[in-house]
Amino acid sequence: MAKVISSSAPGKVILHGEHAVVFGKNAVAVSVDLKTTVEIKSDPNSAFVMLNLIDFKCETKWPLTDFVEFGIEHPSCSLEFSDDISLKFEKMLKNASRKEAIDSICAFLFLYFGLSDKYCKSKRIPLNVYVSSLLPVGAGLGSSAAFSVSLTGALVKIFDLEESLDFISQTAYQVERIFHGRPSGIDNSICTYGGAILFKNGTIQEHVKRSNLIPIILVYTNVPRNTKKLVKLTSDRKQKYADVVNNIMNAIDSISLMAWKYIKGENVSYEIETLVEMNQHLLNSIGAGHSSIDRVVNIAKNYEFQAKLTGAGGGGTVIIHLPRGNPSQAFVRFD
Ligand SMILES: Nc1ncnc2c1ncn2[C@@H]1O[C@H](COP(=O)(O)OP(=O)(O)OP(=O)(O)O)[C@@H](O)[C@H]1O
Ligand SMILES: C[C@@](O)(CCO)CC(=O)[O-]
Structure with missing residues (x-):
């Protein structure tokens, strides 16, 4: 049948x-x-x-x-x-x-x-x-x-x-x-x-099945890229500058753990937006950045929002973090 x-x-x-x-x-x-x-x-x-x-x-x-x-x-x-x-x-x-x-x-x-x-x-x-x-x-x-x-x-x-x-x-x-x-x-x-x-x-x-809501906008840079090649690029940098890149990876690790607490709904004393700003700089420093990403990040900054690449980088998608509360109010700021 x-x-x-x-x-x-x-x-x-x-x-x-x-x-x-x-x-x-x-x-x-x-x-x-x-x-x-x-x-x-x-x-x-x-x-x-x-x-x-x-x-x-x-x-x-x-x-x-x-x-x-x-x-x-x-x-x-x-x-x-x-x-x-x-x-x-x-x-x-x-x-x-x-x-x-x-x-x-x-x-x-x-x-x-x-x-x-x-x-x-x-x-x-x-x-x-x-x-x-x-x-x-x-x-x-x-x-x-x-x-x-x-x-x-x-x-x-x-x-x-x-x-x-x-x-x-x-x-x-x-x-x-x-x-x-x-x-x-x-x-x-x-x-x-x-x-x-x-x-x-x-x-x-x-x-967690339902996390603390993080309102974000996904912006596609229109620059396609290949994940395998980008991972190779950051791995090469890690091999050549082992100490430096290891420390950067440890810093990213700390950011992930801090962001996770927030996502689980724990009361945290830090701003999630600042973690986003720091991580974007760290990702740039290991070679995952791209001028198209910088452009979106800078536009977001003009409106006092923080943004970072997501995934392998090198183009692809940028996430703009909106303030907690009512995300639709944030949209009004992007005229
Ligand atoms: N809808 C689809 N139909 C057929 N193949 C697909 C489809 N979506 C993805 N693929 C396969 O996955 C590949 C894309 O993988 P790639 O890892 O480069 O991008 P991504 O998965 O979108 O990004 P990332 O892994 O960074 O999240 C395509 O080239 C194709 O081979
Ligand atoms: C760049 C990377 O960290 C994320 C790709 O979505 C690669 C991986 O985790 O396999």
């Missing part, structure tokens, strides 16, 4: 701790109300697997027989990322009509074969998979993590597996490695569990 399922995951904003979290420091992230949705229609009478990445205008279709043949050449696919992943799927990726979508198609194949081989006796089922998102891609709002989490969730459902959030987050982490190399794990965690998290050393330290 034909079956239709769907699964969605939110994007995220890192409030404090980006880059430092890659080196084992604390970071704070919240989910945002912009989602990626995956819908799967499975018709047992079909003889194809189809993946439609709607935002990329990229539809890829394979005869089911290709999936069966692939399984004969590559038995027992794993759900652990490996560096040769795109080589392994090279033949199947030839069907892709758009180069920019290769990683996403590779992610789909990795999940399909991994789940099928590990948990479903290598069953190959015909599927029509549709992915669409309200998140801008490459803007620092976790589009790759929302994609990885929602696709994992949808395939877990269609293969009739147990839908545990821990399993979805851990599997999505392996998918994230296709996009980012060695991510900290904060993005797949917040996009799976939602709410607000304090994250360190690959694990959620604390999770």
Whole structure:
């Protein structure tokens, strides 16, 4: 019988701790109300697997027989990322009509074969998979993590597996490695569990479902960037100026812990806006800045608001913190 399922995951904003979290420091992230949705229609009478990445205008279709043949050449696919992943799927990726979508198609194949081989006796089922998102891609709002989490969730459902959030987050982490190399794990965690998290050393330290409201404006600089390259840039700086950068990372760690107290609703004696201002300077000093970010930060300052980059930086999105109370009053100040 034909079956239709769907699964969605939110994007995220890192409030404090980006880059430092890659080196084992604390970071704070919240989910945002912009989602990626995956819908799967499975018709047992079909003889194809189809993946439609709607935002990329990229539809890829394979005869089911290709999936069966692939399984004969590559038995027992794993759900652990490996560096040769795109080589392994090279033949199947030839069907892709758009180069920019290769990683996403590779992610789909990795999940399909991994789940099928590990948990479903290598069953190959015909599927029509549709992915669409309200998140801008490459803007620092976790589009790759929302994609990885929602696709994992949808395939877990269609293969009739147990839908545990821990399993979805851990599997999505392996998918994230296709996009980012060695991510900290904060993005797949917040996009799976939602709410607000304090994250360190690959694990959620604390999770709150409803946090102290932090009114922010998200401003996209219109400068797309690549997370993997930016993490490499800050890591190179850390290697060359180890003492200096370690101290900066420790300072960011302290900011994250102070911001977390505020988010949990504790009474704090410091201003959250000052933490934002300090963190933006620290992020600039490790190479995550960009002139487009500075421009937004300076415009915000003209209106007496503090702003900082979020995510990897190098363009992407800037968050402007609004004062507590009535955020709509703050908007009036931006005429
Ligand atoms: N809606 C989508 N459909 C298909 N692929 C997507 C979608 N959203 C994201 N992706 C994949 O994720 C990649 C973007 O990942 P990248 O890490 O550069 O940006 P981001 O996740 O938006 O930013 P950050 O990781 O800093 O939050 C895209 O190039 C694409 O391969
Ligand atoms: C820049 C970074 O800290 C955040 C990307 O959203 C990278 C990571 O945590 O993997």
